[in-house]
Amino acid sequence: MASIKKDINWETKVIELLKEKKLSITVPRKMIIRLLLKEHGPFSAEEIYNKLPKNTCDQVTVYRCLNQFVETQLVTPSYFEKEMVLFEFNDPHHHHHHIICKICKKIDSFHDCILNKIETSLAKKGYKDIQHRLEFIGVCGACQNS
Amino acid sequence: MASIKKDINWETKVIELLKEKKLSITVPRKMIIRLLLKEHGPFSAEEIYNKLPKNTCDQVTVYRCLNQFVETQLVTPSYFEKEMVLFEFNDPHHHHHHIICKICKKIDSFHDCILNKIETSLAKKGYKDIQHRLEFIGVCGACQNS
DNA sequence: ACTAAAAATGCAAATGAGTTGCAAATATAT
DNA sequence: ATATATTTGCAACTCATTTGCATTTTTAGT
Known part of the structure; x- marks a missing residue:
């Protein structure tokens, strides 16, 4: 039921x-x-x-x-x-972001969203050798009228 | 010469x-x-x-x-x-990040590195409908001794 | 509901960036 | 200079994702 x-x-x-x-x-x-x-x-x-x-x-x-x-x-x-x-x-x-382990590929997520805060919080979680990829996607000025 | x-x-x-x-x-x-x-x-x-x-x-x-x-x-x-x-x-x-136009795929780069600052700076550059992708890559605690 | 038009699905075949095996060529170390 | 290890080229392969087309399902109009 x-x-x-x-x-x-x-x-x-x-x-x-x-x-x-x-x-x-x-x-x-x-x-x-x-x-x-x-x-x-x-x-x-x-x-x-x-x-x-x-x-x-x-x-x-x-x-x-x-x-x-x-x-x-x-x-x-x-x-x-x-x-x-x-x-x-x-x-x-x-809204959240992910961290993947380079070796085992396990993915974890976290809800912080300011870069320095994030790195600190990840280090506390035990991650080492942290890199990040940040990409933005948007519509550029030239494409807005097409 | x-x-x-x-x-x-x-x-x-x-x-x-x-x-x-x-x-x-x-x-x-x-x-x-x-x-x-x-x-x-x-x-x-x-x-x-x-x-x-x-x-x-x-x-x-x-x-x-x-x-x-x-x-x-x-x-x-x-x-x-x-x-x-x-x-x-x-x-x-x-160190820098990129923004790609969803439509024309042109890639631009910028050197800011705090999220809110970035979004503001991108908006000033004329981008609309901005999203971002942020991924971290590191070695998790479990993989550090292997 | 019923029917026509539009959209979504399944299947088989194609695509294409990236990878692999192996023999030949090049680089490194002694 | 020579032997060993590494890298390269070529051809063949891989495999996730896409595409074409006939069939099925969904939607919108009556």
Whole structure:
């Protein structure tokens, strides 16, 4: 009973999100968004595909959906390394960043957002040899009228 | 005369850098480092290959060299998008970050390094709809003794 | 609801940046 | 100068992601 109710709530929430972004409501889209809401990644496209119930959809569909979600900013991609794009639900109320271990590749996240504060907080967590990558993405003056 | 002298200086500087990183001195390595010192990227592996004088080396060698340079931190990679890794000489005295235009993909760089300051400075430069990606890379506690 | 038009999906095939194996060439150390 | 180790070129390969097209599902209009 409780779980049915809970699923109905997920369904409603997910449909709302898709409508907000003007994306049509399809089974694969709903399943992927629900997964990303329930489990907090970041996950690769392949991990997402594997986490979906068998026969939910083709792997190609996962790629297509994720691309659309990124375009509509429903989902945020992180580019840690070559061939390592990880996706996460984009919740503006839980803005955060990640740290990846160079060796074991485990990813941890933190909610600080000023660089020096961050480095201190990461050092306290036991990380050594910390580097960072900071990239901004925007629309330049020249492209604003096109 | 002046240009020969200048080239000799480049040669010396480049050899010094390679030795510092304990990399053997080869023609392709020297050429790639010299290019990255002379022109400030960031450049893709392909761009680098094309900028090298014809027949300097194979494209595979460019990939191999760049990977070694990244490993030894002689060069810094930026991951703006999937399949878009850009390389730059890593000069600790000119620490900076980039902004890419979502539309035209032109890359600009800036030297501020506190997030709010940065966003203000980018807005002054005329960018709109600014997002950022900040990732940290380090060695976690568990991996420090392995 | 019913139907036509639009959009999304599955499958198979293609793409393409980056990697790998191996023999030949080059660099390093003694 | 010679032996050993490293790097390079070439060709073939890999593998995540994309694309084309026929089929299915969704949406919007009546």
